[in-house]
Amino acid sequence: MEPTGNKSGKKKVVAVVGGGLGGALNACYFAKRGFQVQVFESREDIRAAKVVKGRSINLALSHRGRSALKHVGMEEKVVSKGIPMHARMIHSLKGNSFALLQAVASLGACQIMKVSCKSFVTRFLCDFSAAAEVYPNTKLNFDHKLQDWNAETGNMTFVRADGTKEHIEADLIVGCDGAFSAVRKQFMRRSRFNYSQTYIPHGYKELTMPPIDGDFAMKPNYLHIWPRNTFMMIALPNLDFTFTCTLFMPFEEFEKITTGDEVISFFQTYFPDAIPLIGAEALKRDYFRLPAQAMVSVKCSSYHIADKCVLMGDAAHAIVPFYGQGMNAGFEDCIVFEEIMEQFNENLSEVLPEYTRVRVPDDHAIADLAMYNYVEMRAHVNSKWFLFRKYVDNFLHALMPGSIIPLYTMVTFTRTRYHKAVERWQWQERVRKV
Template sequence: MDYSTNDSKSTSKKKVVAVVGGGLVGNLNACYFAKRGFQVEVFESREDIRQAKIVKGRSINLVLSHRGRQALKHVGMEDTIISKGIPMHSRMIHALNGTQSPIPYGKKGQYILSIDRANLNKELLSGRRMKFLIPMSPGEHAHHEYHLSEEIQADLIVGCDGAFSAIRKQFLRQSRFNYSQTYIPHGYLEFTIPPINGEFAMKPNNLHIWPRNTFMMIALPNLDKTFTCTLFMPFEEFEKVTTGDKVIEFFQKYFPDAIPLIGAEALKRDFFRLPAQAMVSVKCSPYHFGDKCVLMGDAAHAMVPFYGQGMNAGFEDCLVFNEIMDQLNEDFSAVLPEYTRVRVPDDQAIADLAMYNYVEMREHVNSKWFLFRKNVDNFLHIIMPRTIIPLYTMVTFTRTRYHKVVKHWHWQDKVRKDIVHVHSTLFKGL
């Protein structure tokens, strides 16, 4: 598809940017480059989701926070997207006995947003003239075909084609390109909690979590008053549940309050509708090749979904690249290596934090020590707001660089332990 604007910065021939991948990061990137006056073409193998009857792909709900909002704000889309999201002010912890306890995300007024993936992508596709460039399927009429062998001249290729990026695959041919992918031993399945009498079946302004130490279930609210539930669990545990009766037995043991919400028959049906899906973490470096090609989003740094930062980090890629373009006057030969230098340590840091947060969500939130530590962090943040900042606050409600977040977190952890040690010593002496 073509992205074009009428606010071109120059009457001279525009530079051409080819964005490969018409997902969230690819489409936001197209908006950024179009705003700068570039001629932008987006290449996507799937059909236009605005016309598709069924939108294929992952359906895990998205969480939009400060970094993603700032990236959307720059292209004038923040308010539109926020109006179609549902604020979540806290985690709502579901104990095994059915009691519910909220853990606020940040200070009063701070929240994250539950966003529908397909709706967000449709919004990013709207507002500009577009033409999809799609590979020809066998049997299609000639006037529908698009010959991928046709040579496309572009000044810059931007790879936004996901965790299994075809663009990144070409980087593997180059010397000194580092790449790793790690599948975690856990998969996920999705269920739906329907409305009750036309209203949400649970409190909607929370991210609901059923932490069960080695696995967990979460639920995020949708605009249609449903909740999307996602069960994260080791594949070997999924494989033990082989019949509908065992599904109900499993839920009665670990998530008894969810059975009437989802419905016993829906549980038995949806548990086997699809196999449990895998989750992969991808790291690579550098993100660029010469002055002609750069990777962003999952193509550069796919991560597991447990910090809600995959989309936000991808959107921030676009914003950071745009900021570097301003600093270096759109000189690709300088911009691309600087983007790699700045962004690689940050994206790899948040990928590691995403792994860590799974343990926190499924296990630590059950711990009295975790709640005590969180209260200590919040108290210290009140009296020293610029010195002590909770980890989640730094990640979710600021644009502090991710790798600096990790360094500050480790320093704070030492300070907290020293404070707790001093207080423990004092109390023992009384």
């Protein structure tokens, strides 16, 4: 796909800080428009690294993210390396399981694809590098840690791995450097910048369920959930026929378990069917491999400073992982910004304020929904009344697809703005009670 060229005639410099998923995709968008793009990542080049550091919660690629990838010709490459997910598989305490389907048929919805975080980031950057051959106006810079930047001039100072410094000047700085963004620190020094950071009282640990006779130990095309009211475990398949199991639980509950025998006793009480699938010895070993990891939710506003800087992805809206929308929301940032760039003919003094106006209410809405969905996944799916309502919603959606659309369907299988989806869901709930 050839660059379209910058409409202003001048090749402006865009500095994308953060070389993860959102940063790499943003670079493709700006390069396609003809900007001179430089991506700066503080870590080493993970494509060549033997050990990839960082969080590894499984990722679910759905309609919003796929739409953003499709715009720069990367959807098929990414989807080909994922596993389609058809429904939730609920595992009861008694060892029974049943599928909980979502209503999507009338929308012709694309499938949710499960991808593994660390390997996906590596492959994505490899694909991005291939795309960069089409976009010669793009450069990746690893081992570059942002030390400081100036919101008025666009001057930036990076520290390389060898301790030397590099100074560049950019027309636009795009902060895609995660929940603890170095770019965002400048925003926090300015007046009228709203910011909140919330750690939820639950952490997570990851465990591995190995293959059985060279095949998946459970049905692979499902999000497997063991809901236990105040905590839960989920499992998602990997291309190597393993499952990654993630145990979400209050930190104080994790801290009560201090020995291998206590791990087995805990699993015998709450997840007995998982013990033979994971393996008792592996379970006792892997449980203590790392401490429980924290999860943070970040909200802020505004997302821009004049026409010089904009925040995207987790730097603007880190969310907890329970709606499977973190990556999708970050990818959707790219296409929303692109649509606004088209609307305002790349006039950054108009584009950036409009991006803040459009995107902030949506990102705050999905942050709240992600919190809500944790309660649904660990507790509500145990309720027969909740399950009955799910089936009724799906039935009504099949009968009246234009009138009744389940919230999950709007969020996961359409690009309905997040806050509009919440408003419509609340309206449907009010109508249901009449």
